[in-house]
Amino acid sequence: MGAAPSATPLGGPDDASLAAALFAIDPIGLSGISARGGPSPARDAWTAMARGLWPASTPVRRLPPGIEDERLLGGMDLGASLAAGRPVIQRGVLAESDGGLVLIPMAERLSDGCGARLAAALDDGEVRIERDGLAVRLPARFGVIALDEGVAADERPPNALLERLAFRVDFDSCECGPASGPAPDGRAVAAARRRLARVAPAGDDLIEALCQAAELLGLGSARAPLMAMAAARAHAALAGRRRIVAEDVAVAARLVLAPRALTVPAEMAPEEAEAPPEPPHDDHDETLAAADPAERTEMPTDAELVIAAVRAALPEGLLTGPGLEGRAPPPRRAGPSGAGAAAKSARRGTPAGARSGPLRPGDRLNLVETLRAATPWQKLRGGSSTGRVQVRKQDFRIRRFVRRTESTTLFVVDASGSTAFQRLAEAKGAVELMLAKAYVSRAHVALIAFRGAGASVLLPPTRSLARARRQLSELPGGGGTPLAAGIDAALVLASAEVARGRTALSVFLTDGRANIGRDGASGRAAAEADALAAAARLRQAGLPSVFLDTSQRPRPDGDRFAQAMGGRYAPLPYADADAILGLVAGGGRAC
Amino acid sequence: MRIAYPFSAIVGQEDMKLALLIAATDSGIGGVMVFGDRGSGKSTAVRALAALLPPLTATIGCAFHCDPVSDAGRCTEDCPSRRRVGRRRAPSETRATPVVDLPLGATEDRVVGALDLEHALTKGEKRFEPGLLARAHRGFLYIDEVNLLEDHLVDLLLDVAASGENLVEREGLSVRHPAKFVLIGSGNPEEGDLRPQLLDRFGLSVDVRTPRDLSDRVEVVKRRDAFDRDPGAFLARWASDEAVVGARIIAARARLAAVAAPDSVLEAASRLCLAIGADGLRGELTILRAARAVAALEGEESVTQAHVRRVAPMALRHRLRRGPLDEAGSDARIDRAMAELFGA
Numbered sequence: 001m002g003a004a005p006s007a008t009p010l011g012g013p014d015d016a017s018l019a020a021a022l023f024a025i026d027p028i029g030l031s032g033i034s035a036r037g038g039p040s041p042a043r044d045a046w047t048a049m050a051r052g053l054w055p056a057s058t059p060v061r062r063l064p065p066g067i068e069d070e071r072l073l074g075g076m077d078l079g080a081s082l083a084a085g086r087p088v089i090q091r092g093v094l095a096e097s098d099g100g101l102v103l104i105p106m107a108e109r110l111s112d113g114c115g116a117r118l119a120a121a122l123d124d125g126e127v128r129i130e131r132d133g134l135a136v137r138l139p140a141r142f143g144v145i146a147l148d149e150g151v152a153a154d155e156r157p158p159n160a161l162l163e164r165l166a167f168r169v170d171f172d173s174c175e176c177g178p179a180s181g182p183a184p185d186g187r188a189v190a191a192a193r194r195r196l197a198r199v200a201p202a203g204d205d206l207i208e209a210l211c212q213a214a215e216l217l218g219l220g221s222a223r224a225p226l227m228a229m230a231a232a233r234a235h236a237a238l239a240g241r242r243r244i245v246a247e248d249v250a251v252a253a254r255l256v257l258a259p260r261a262l263t264v265p266a267e268m269a270p271e272e273a274e275a276p277p278e279p280p281h282d283d284h285d286e287t288l289a290a291a292d293p294a295e296r297t298e299m300p301t302d303a304e305l306v307i308a309a310v311r312a313a314l315p316e317g318l319l320t321g322p323g324l325e326g327r328a329p330p331p332r333r334a335g336p337s338g339a340g341a342a343a344k345s346a347r348r349g350t351p352a353g354a355r356s357g358p359l360r361p362g363d364r365l366n367l368v369e370t371l372r373a374a375t376p377w378q379k380l381r382g383g384s385s386t387g388r389v390q391v392r393k394q395d396f397r398i399r400r401f402v403r404r405t406e407s408t409t410l411f412v413v414d415a416s417g418s419t420a421f422q423r424l425a426e427a428k429g430a431v432e433l434m435l436a437k438a439y440v441s442r443a444h445v446a447l448i449a450f451r452g453a454g455a456s457v458l459l460p461p462t463r464s465l466a467r468a469r470r471q472l473s474e475l476p477g478g479g480g481t482p483l484a485a486g487i488d489a490a491l492v493l494a495s496a497e498v499a500r501g502r503t504a505l506s507v508f509l510t511d512g513r514a515n516i517g518r519d520g521a522s523g524r525a526a527a528e529a530d531a532l533a534a535a536a537r538l539r540q541a542g543l544p545s546v547f548l549d550t551s552q553r554p555r556p557d558g559d560r561f562a563q564a565m566g567g568r569y570a571p572l573p574y575a576d577a578d579a580i581l582g583l584v585a586g587g588g589r590a591c
Numbered sequence: 592m593r594i595a596y597p598f599s600a601i602v603g604q605e606d607m608k609l610a611l612l613i614a615a616t617d618s619g620i621g622g623v624m625v626f627g628d629r630g631s632g633k634s635t636a637v638r639a640l641a642a643l644l645p646p647l648t649a650t651i652g653c654a655f656h657c658d659p660v661s662d663a664g665r666c667t668e669d670c671p672s673r674r675r676v677g678r679r680r681a682p683s684e685t686r687a688t689p690v691v692d693l694p695l696g697a698t699e700d701r702v703v704g705a706l707d708l709e710h711a712l713t714k715g716e717k718r719f720e721p722g723l724l725a726r727a728h729r730g731f732l733y734i735d736e737v738n739l740l741e742d743h744l745v746d747l748l749l750d751v752a753a754s755g756e757n758l759v760e761r762e763g764l765s766v767r768h769p770a771k772f773v774l775i776g777s778g779n780p781e782e783g784d785l786r787p788q789l790l791d792r793f794g795l796s797v798d799v800r801t802p803r804d805l806s807d808r809v810e811v812v813k814r815r816d817a818f819d820r821d822p823g824a825f826l827a828r829w830a831s832d833e834a835v836v837g838a839r840i841i842a843a844r845a846r847l848a849a850v851a852a853p854d855s856v857l858e859a860a861s862r863l864c865l866a867i868g869a870d871g872l873r874g875e876l877t878i879l880r881a882a883r884a885v886a887a888l889e890g891e892e893s894v895t896q897a898h899v900r901r902v903a904p905m906a907l908r909h910r911l912r913r914g915p916l917d918e919a920g921s922d923a924r925i926d927r928a929m930a931e932l933f934g935a
Contacts, residue, residue, distance in 0.1 A: 220801035221630025
């Protein structure tokens with residue numbers, strides 16, 4: 001496509017800068033950027049640069065991940081209300097950021113609930129406060145920069161938020177080092193912002209190209225192509241064009257669509273690559289073929305251009321390595337108030353209403369509710385004559401919080417013949433290590449072994465380290481590999497633990513070479529299908545898992561199962577004791 | 592307040608649209624739960640429905656906009672309808688049917704209503720300040736991401752939705768007011784399941800998926816883009832389609848009571864529920880009500896087996912008992928049972 005030379009060079013490291021520039025041009029249409037990577041000079045420089053592209057007067061608010069509703073959404077300003085004798089609103093961070101930028105450090109720690117509140121504000125452009133006797137709407141049109149410092153694939157910002165942020169940049173991957181090209185210019189961005197409204201809407205052919213690219217990448221949400229269009233528009237404005245051309249769309253596809261890719265377009269997948277969740281083989285040819293005769297001749301060209309742009313931007317690990325980025329992501333390990341076990345505790349966690357009772361040290365008073373409780377008695381207590389509100393002990397309303405509770409780690413050990421004797425010993429050693437760790441953190445452990453025709457629970461959830469160790473050392477080996485039965489047993493036990501109010505992490509130690517189906521019959525193909533189905537159910541149930549591959553030479557099978565169950569994968573040979581501990585501790589992180 | 596996207600311009604999602612229209616026709620259906628992928632237009636559809644709902648007649652001066660006829664004498668004590676003289680009804684007015692959005696982070700006092708703090712502090716009087724439940728009376732209450740709502744609020748909502756009455760006992764107040772509303776919840780199953788005992792309180796449950804067809808997806812994006820660029824013009828373009836759907840709801844409401852349900856259809860619904868092992872009688876009743884509403888929406892005089900087949904999945908999907916190891920999804924089981932009972 002012979003387009004005019006772009007204003008900004010399009011190198012790997014510069015994509016982060018370009019994303020920041022486009023975001024500053026159209027913050028409402030693009031909503032924001034999720035920047036992944038631990039604190040680093042490159043990230044800090046980028047954040048400062050991104051901030052510098054906005055006008056100096058822009059309000060910028062930091063949003064700590066553990067923020068409470070009162071500060072996030074707003075509530076009643078009690079001091080001012082009492083002084084004024086009428087309710088005075090205290091604006092929260094979202095309303096304060098109206099017209100500006102919300103910066104979220106450690107965004108992977110954000111709770112799902114907080115993510116949903118942010119998402120609602122992004123969708124509506126306002127916050128709705130129905131709190132403390134107040135019912136107001138405050139404008140809150142802001143952009144978000146989420147600094148995602150997660151390390152594991154399942155540590156990431158809430159999906160509801162991630163879905164709405166147009167761009168994802170990754171400072172951990174080598175492609176995103178410090179920007180080498182010239183940094184985007186604040187003046188150019190400001191000029192582009194003014195030009196944005198005058199950019200003509202995208203033509204139907206470009207819209208179709210984007211939708212097609214999104215479909216090929218397995219992106220179901222309509223937001224992906226819509227945000228890609230907004231990005232294309234911003235890019236056209238940056239380049240000083242009045243009209244969106246194919247190059248703008250290609251850049252948008254690379255920046256918006258490629259980082260979200262869930263499947264790989266057919267011809268790109270190497271022979272040995274694992275099957276993507278939705279096989280795109282025929283899809284691709286059909287859609288292109290179907291579109292061909294009906295549409296104008298440039299259409300396939302645009303579509304191809306967009307798809308080529310996406311293809312070039314797809315991370316290499318997507319096709320070969322066990323890098324989890326970009327593929328069907330495992331269920332997110334939720335932040336502090338995620339779904340799962342929760343218990344009432346007085347001091348910390350997510351707020352859950354108020355209770356009356358004595359105020360003990362460390363308890364936090366809910367002032368509005370306390371005042372409410374005190375008000376009906378004011379006349380009796382003579383409060384109105386003195387002009388002061390009389391509050392008695394029985395009026396105290398104490399905030400209640402919900403906190404995550406105990407955790408259980410289930411070890412599911414493959415004791416079949418295919419797991420060689422020596423490997424079984426190593427697996428046992430690894431389990432012992434983790435048992436010791438579990439003991440320290442006062443977690444419950446359970447042991448499931450599968451061999452021969454089925455699986456059995458050797459040790460129901462317990463805190464007894466000694467029992468666990470004894471059972472483990474007595475574990476015999478040999479026989480077939482009924483992996484499906486093992487996963488099923490883990491699912492049943494883990495579900496029971498969850499029902500009991502605990503969190504349950506299943507740790508599989510197997511080589512993943514299933515050869516006994518659920519019905520007990522041998523046969524590799526059926527056994528594998530059964531095991532994959534079982535793994536998918538584990539994932540569906542939202543139960544976290546870790547897959548430690550015990551085979552001599554790790555093959556893609558293990559990774560495939562790990563993916564199917566939405567768990568983390570690590571080959572045991574390459575993992576030393578500390579690495580295993582880190583993996584399991586991370587996966588079982590209770591909050 | 593942002594302009595809502597027009598209901599009739601939503602591409603596909605027939606199941607969800609039908610469920611919402613059923614609820615608009617027969618508010619006694621027991622609420623609708625919408626599960627679905629991100630970006631599939633769940634919230635859009637619910638907010639769009641608000642514009643279609645026919646207006647209602649409400650008693651002037653009543654905090655609960657109660658119905659001058661059916662709520663007469665049952666509203667709170669300070670409602671003007673209680674002070675009527677002789678046979679004269681309290682004056683009434685026409686107003687829009689409320690569609691109340693319950694935002695996450697709402698506190699209990701705003702949901703159920705509480706003591707009016709300002710009034711109490713300044714005037715020294717106890718006064719009840721109605722909450723969101725009062726505002727939603729005779730309309731819809733919508734909760735996006737219902738699975739993220741705090742448990743104690745969800746319990747409270749379901750209780751009120753089932754009884755049609757909000758009972759407030761707090762801070763020396765004792766207030767009872769009508770709160771009949773259609774509860775609409777939406778959520779993403781990835782974010783955590785709803786408790787089963789909560790799920791089967793919803794009358795209908797629909798799953799929405801993003802359209803699989805490329806041309807549909809292109810149409811979704813095109814329309815949304817056109818709407819975002821110029822909402823007013825987009826609305827004007829769809830005004831006549833909207834009017835048609837609005838008229839359909841009004842006509843269906845008028846016809847609803849007269850739609851006949853032959854015994855054979857009732858029997859078919861019961862057999863279906865037995866075949867799939869749905870607990871309780873709620874399944875049959877919901878199928879019947881929903882099928883009747885569909886017949887009314889389509890201008891037919893009586894319910895047929897075809898109506899039952901259309902509504903059975905949304906009425907039963909969430910009522911099946913499922914073990915953690917169950918193979919097939921609920922939909923497959925319902926489909927199989929229907930194929931066996933009614934033929935393919």
